[in-house]
Amino acid sequence: MSKSKTPSTPTNAKLDELAQNREDSTGQLLTTNQGLRVNDDQNSLKAGERGPTLLEDFILREKITHFDHERIPERVVHARGVAAHGYFEAYDTGSQYSKADFLKAGTRTPVFTRFSTVAGSRGSSDLARDVRGFAVKFYTQQGVFDLVGNNMPVFFIQDAIKFPDFVHAVKPEPHNEIPQAASAHNTFWDFVSINPEATHMVLWAMSDRAIPRSLRMMEGFGVHTFRLIDAAGKARFVKFHWKPKLGTHSVVWDEALQISGKDPDFHRRDLWNAIEDGAYPEWELGVQIVEEEDEMKFDFDLLDATKLIPEELVPVTILGKMVLDRNPDNYFAETEQVAFHLGHVVPGIDFSNDPLLQGRLFSYTDTQLKRLGGPNFHEIPINRSLSPIHNGQRDGHMRQQINVGQTSYSPNLVNDNSPRQAKQSEGGFASYQERVDGNKVRARSQSFKDHYSQARLFWNSQSAPEKAHIVKALRFELGKVELESIRERMLVQLSQVDDSLASRVAEGLGLSVPSAKGVQLNLAVPADADPATYQSVPVKDKQASSPALSIAVDSPINAGKTSIATRQVAILAADGVDGAAIASLKKALEAAGAKAKLVAPRLGQLRPANGDTLTIDFSLQTTASVMFDAVFVPGGEKSVQTLRQQPDAVHFINEAYKHCKPIAASGAGVELLKAAAYAGAEDILTGDGVLLSKDGEAAPIDSFLKAMAQHRFWSREMKAEPKV
Numbered sequence: 001m002s003k004s005k006t007p008s009t010p011t012n013a014k015l016d017e018l019a020q021n022r023e024d025s026t027g028q029l030l031t032t033n034q035g036l037r038v039n040d041d042q043n044s045l046k047a048g049e050r051g052p053t054l055l056e057d058f059i060l061r062e063k064i065t066h067f068d069h070e071r072i073p074e075r076v077v078h079a080r081g082v083a084a085h086g087y088f089e090a091y092d093t094g095s096q097y098s099k100a101d102f103l104k105a106g107t108r109t110p111v112f113t114r115f116s117t118v119a120g121s122r123g124s125s126d127l128a129r130d131v132r133g134f135a136v137k138f139y140t141q142q143g144v145f146d147l148v149g150n151n152m153p154v155f156f157i158q159d160a161i162k163f164p165d166f167v168h169a170v171k172p173e174p175h176n177e178i179p180q181a182a183s184a185h186n187t188f189w190d191f192v193s194i195n196p197e198a199t200h201m202v203l204w205a206m207s208d209r210a211i212p213r214s215l216r217m218m219e220g221f222g223v224h225t226f227r228l229i230d231a232a233g234k235a236r237f238v239k240f241h242w243k244p245k246l247g248t249h250s251v252v253w254d255e256a257l258q259i260s261g262k263d264p265d266f267h268r269r270d271l272w273n274a275i276e277d278g279a280y281p282e283w284e285l286g287v288q289i290v291e292e293e294d295e296m297k298f299d300f301d302l303l304d305a306t307k308l309i310p311e312e313l314v315p316v317t318i319l320g321k322m323v324l325d326r327n328p329d330n331y332f333a334e335t336e337q338v339a340f341h342l343g344h345v346v347p348g349i350d351f352s353n354d355p356l357l358q359g360r361l362f363s364y365t366d367t368q369l370k371r372l373g374g375p376n377f378h379e380i381p382i383n384r385s386l387s388p389i390h391n392g393q394r395d396g397h398m399r400q401q402i403n404v405g406q407t408s409y410s411p412n413l414v415n416d417n418s419p420r421q422a423k424q425s426e427g428g429f430a431s432y433q434e435r436v437d438g439n440k441v442r443a444r445s446q447s448f449k450d451h452y453s454q455a456r457l458f459w460n461s462q463s464a465p466e467k468a469h470i471v472k473a474l475r476f477e478l479g480k481v482e483l484e485s486i487r488e489r490m491l492v493q494l495s496q497v498d499d500s501l502a503s504r505v506a507e508g509l510g511l512s513v514p515s516a517k518g519v520q521l522n523l524a525v526p527a528d529a530d531p532a533t534y535q536s537v538p539v540k541d542k543q544a545s546s547p548a549l550s551i552a553v554d555s556p557i558n559a560g561k562t563s564i565a566t567r568q569v570a571i572l573a574a575d576g577v578d579g580a581a582i583a584s585l586k587k588a589l590e591a592a593g594a595k596a597k598l599v600a601p602r603l604g605q606l607r608p609a610n611g612d613t614l615t616i617d618f619s620l621q622t623t624a625s626v627m628f629d630a631v632f633v634p635g636g637e638k639s640v641q642t643l644r645q646q647p648d649a650v651h652f653i654n655e656a657y658k659h660c661k662p663i664a665a666s667g668a669g670v671e672l673l674k675a676a677a678y679a680g681a682e683d684i685l686t687g688d689g690v691l692l693s694k695d696g697e698a699a700p701i702d703s704f705l706k707a708m709a710q711h712r713f714w715s716r717e718m719k720a721e722p723k724v
């Protein structure tokens, strides 16, 4: 049940403005939509107690009609999402690059941020292997600015005209609507196997980034190149980045699959709980800045959304921070009805000619017209601008505004030419006057045709465990593909990136990598086209790897981010457990902002050996190791004996070890670990990230907390990997 908002709940100008639309029925009498008090809401109006219902029953009709019309179409992509309110605070860096008011030092702007998966339906699992949407609505004093990005910096296609094809390929197949929220099927891999521009993004989608540990622990990217315009009118190209304060972390695939069953709302719940607990998620917004005169200095095209600018070439300049500090009051009214659009910009921000961006500029308003039912969606409270709206647009379904006066056209003399155009000095938006001239063509620039160099850069930049995860993901996905021809063609694509990548995937598929000779790798061109017009142009790698692309714990992204705040620790216990060990662990975790949860064979009260009683948070039936970041087994002979008899408790440890999580045990707790050793994990007691203390010694709390800051101990799973 949602907690009622206390007066101390953070607020901001947008939340205050939303107050006029909030309704709270607490203590009120039941009414119809016309405000008529209802005397009987349990029985319809009938001709006699056992007779037919009367058409006259306007109360029944109103209630049922409203119910019949409750659903609106889900988003065609990014249907499953979750959102939160918060604010953006500008540092003193932005004004020199952009005249946008919200980037002036110290300015606080209310935001509403929606995270999403892409392919699944509204009711699908949070832990699907997928790109995550990262869309931020800034309610600035100059109008709404939407930064509609993803958690990966590149995209599958280069031109918007291919988007419907791409989405049709990844969505469930049309004949049987299978599979839900998964790319592991024929049509997705068919599409990418003949569209080499997808290769770079495919590697991102197969990487750990596609299964985040938490929405609070992922980066965000604007993907396209945008422009910032400074006060003097000078433009610079930029790429937007969101950097999470808690670092960037993922789960493992086997874990993701299980979370999808045990708690499909895992990310949604995690975000909600963190905000309710006051552990407000935070990101810094930054930009990579490229002077206009440097546009052509890269070995890729800045307008090509399948390319990123390595951070080693152009570092990220931080402009401010975003804090999410309040959950929505109502999912439908806010999270479902929020309407993002790339074309919602403010003076100081402008576009580039990226053909993917240009197509998006059309799509977002168009889709809201269908989804939200008409042109007045900007009047829905969550979409309403905080700066006033004055124009000649009128009427349409569900118009809320009551425009007064005789004129709804411009210019006019009847109303003194109001509303009049704003000068730039008054904040009027004027598009950046980029010089453009060219022939009208349907074409792809030659500078877009290198499809493999950055895929290789990404692959080369991954740590050995991250590479192993990519290989396993490809084996899983291609293993689900039924047509061998698709698998083989994908192997050829992968061999263009890296031979060892292709051969490792091939081994898992029981295939060998076919020769690329004579294989037309790009079918999105006419069969008789000259290969020079579609083949990937190899670029001599200028940069072998980009450390910024790895999310290993020692990568630059995670450097210095050793906080374990909000991490969840399971304490496995039964009656007779060592209560003192639990107390000291709980104290240490609380001090570090982490959460300890007591997991026992049953619910109710636990009776530790020292005579205390403790409330059990979960029984072994209501939770699982995949819900936690780490596990602790305190001593206490009786407790450990009970747990050893419970297959679920043994499995809990077994699985936590397999998922490379920190595990600690004190006293007799070590016996449960021994019972959990499985083939390949016989050395569980000496594995990295396993912390033990003997009988009579204090629990290994400090080292356990340090191990949690390491996130996972991949060396355990790497033992089974071939040395490459």
Ligand code: HDE
Binding pocket: 075, 076, 077, 078, 081, 114, 115, 116, 132, 133, 134, 135, 148, 149, 150, 155, 159, 160, 161, 163, 221, 222, 223, 224, 305, 338, 339, 340, 356, 357, 359, 360, 363, 364, 365, 367, 368
């Ligand atoms: Fe979107 N995208 N997209 N997209 N997109 C939508 O708009 C579209 C693309 C992104 O939380 C839709 O309101 C086209 C890239 C996010 O409400 C739709 C193309 C990126 C969200 C649409 C792209 C995104 C959407 C569906 C290729 C990362 C969720 C519902 C040219 C930079 C926003 C809606 C939310 C949603 C179109 C590609 C991000 C249909 C045509 C690249 C985060 O308008």
